Amino acid sequence: MDFRFTEIEEEIRKLAAEVSQKYLLKIRGKLDEAEEYPEEFIRETGRTGLLSVYLPEEYEGMGLGVTALCIVMEEISKVCTGASTVYGANALGAMPIMLSGTDEQKKKYLPKIARGECLVAFGFTEANAGSDALAMQMKAVKDGDAYVFNGSKVFITNAGHANLYTVFAVTNPNRGARGISAFLIEKGTPGFDFGKKEDKLGIRCSETRSLEFNNCRIPAENLLGGKEGLGAITALNTLHRARMGVGAQGVGLAQGAFNEALKYAKQRKQFGQSIVAFQVIQHKFADMAMKIETARLLVYRAAWEADQNPKGAVAKLGSMAKCYGSDIAIEVAIEAIQICGGIGYMRDFPVEKYMRDAKILQIYEGTNEMQRNEIASVLLKESNK
Numbered sequence: 029m030d031f032r033f034t035e036i037e038e039e040i041r042k043l044a045a046e047v048s049q050k051y052l053l054k055i056r057g058k059l060d061e062a063e064e065y066p067e068e069f070i071r072e073t074g075r076t077g078l079l080s081v082y083l084p085e086e087y088e089g090m091g092l093g094v095t096a097l098c099i100v101m102e103e104i105s106k107v108c109t110g111a112s113t114v115y116g117a118n119a120l121g122a123m124p125i126m127l128s129g130t131d132e133q134k135k136k137y138l139p140k141i142a143r144g145e146c147l148v149a150f151g152f153t154e155a156n157a158g159s160d161a162l163a164m165q166m167k168a169v170k171d172g173d174a175y176v177f178n179g180s181k182v183f184i185t186n187a188g189h190a191n192l193y194t195v196f197a198v199t200n201p202n203r204g205a206r207g208i209s210a211f212l213i214e215k216g217t218p219g220f221d222f223g224k225k226e227d228k229l230g231i232r233c234s235e236t237r238s239l240e241f242n243n244c245r246i247p248a249e250n251l252l253g254g255k256e257g258l259g260a261i262t263a264l265n266t267l268h269r270a271r272m273g274v275g276a277q278g279v280g281l282a283q284g285a286f287n288e289a290l291k292y293a294k295q296r297k298q299f300g301q302s303i304v305a306f307q308v309i310q311h312k313f314a315d316m317a318m319k320i321e322t323a324r325l326l327v328y329r330a331a332w333e334a335d336q337n338p339k340g341a342v343a344k345l346g347s348m349a350k351c352y353g354s355d356i357a358i359e360v361a362i363e364a365i366q367i368c369g370g371i372g373y374m375r376d377f378p379v380e381k382y383m384r385d386a387k388i389l390q391i392y393e394g395t396n397e398m399q400r401n402e403i404a405s406v407l408l409k410e411s412n413k
């Protein structure tokens with residue numbers, strides 16, 4: 029057992045930290061306030077190769093797997109979880125191509141995604157199919173050499189900014205989950221548009237919109253994997269891995285909030301001494317540090333498993349990493365505000381944003397209630413073996 033990152037992973041970690049400090053630290057408050065997309069930051073993640081860390085080498089990626097994806101997600105989230113959401117949603121959109129695409133589809137899109145020339149989004153959720161996502165209703169109806177789409181997907185991160193959309197739709201309503209297929213849909217396709225920008229509590233520099241389809245014709249060659257019925261398995265295999273990235277966002281966010289609170293507690297004086305000298309405050313830091321370290325171990329344990337076993341079942345560890353990482357993120361962020369007292373509650377102090385950003389981690393990529401359902405269901409299956 030070796031708990032250290034490899035040399036290359038450590039280089040990636042430093043690079044992600046540098047890019048986040050340089051392109052986000054000073055402007056994260058402004059981006060949040062103005063709900064402004066982190067354009068320059070994302071361009072830089074493309075230029076430096078950070079967008080390619082988890083993609084296979086044969087498609088111009090670095091081939092460093094889910095572990096490297098988590099490392100980058102953790103480092104960005106220390107500074108701004110809105111920006112790590114933009115970064116992570118791109119991976120969420122690209123993973124289905126990596127896991128289920130045909131050779132032609134991989135060759136066509138993955139190198140461009142690796143270079144940052146093509147940003148991707150993941151269109152899965154519908155207004156009436158959120159937690160119960162496989163009950164989706166939007167149909168893709170075969171018509172000659174195309175599929176015709178009518179309907180919408182809601183709450184899609186990076187909608188409008190992404191050039192490519194991995195969209196899931198029903199191709200055979202009689203087959204339940206096996207009747208769902210995935211498609212690659214390019215921005216600018218006639219009949220494909222975006223809804224209004226959602227006004228959110230946190231992660232405000234990431235953009236969330238609906239995808240609107242109105243008699244939109246998608247060439248049959250854009251059916252992911254070239255076969256109908258692969259949508260549900262593709263989505264689940266993707267989410268089981270991508271959720272580790274959400275856990276990593278939780279770890280990074282919690283670490284960022286911890287660091288800000290510690291810096292403040294050392295310099296804030298009350299009763300003639302800095303507040304960090306009070307044992308009550310020290311115990312808060314001890315508890316926060318234990319939570320962060322436990323979540324970090326779980327996230328990288330899960331990522332290691334996913335990388336050992338690229339096609340294997342990692343649902344339980346993915347759900348555990350996501351659920352625990354996001355639960356401690358909000359706990360730590362709230363405690364960080366408490367340590368900073370009144371100033372911690374103010375918008376021009378960097379701590380309250382961590383709390384607002386933390387909440388979404390318990391909701392997107394499947395709520396934490398659904399993660400607990402998933403963990404329990406695998407545990408029960410394992411106990412019957």
Ligand SMILES: Cc1cc2nc3c(=O)[nH]c(=O)nc-3n(C[C@H](O)[C@H](O)[C@H](O)COP(=O)(O)OP(=O)(O)OC[C@H]3O[C@@H](n4cnc5c(N)ncnc54)[C@H](O)[C@@H]3O)c2cc1C
Pocket residue numbers: 117150151152153155157158159160182183184185186228236388391392393394395396397398401
């Ligand atoms: C900012 C943001 C960004 C997002 N980005 C994307 C994206 O890029 N792509 C995408 O496809 N989707 C995206 N989503 C959608 C997201 O994944 C869903 O919102 C989420 O899965 C929850 O679905 P819902 O909102 O419909 O909640 P609901 O399913 O309506 O759930 C409401 C409540 O009921 C609980 N609940 C429901 N069923 C059960 C059950 N069986 N057992 C216990 N509790 C249950 C839930 O846990 C929750 O507390 C995003 C959402 C947001 C808010």
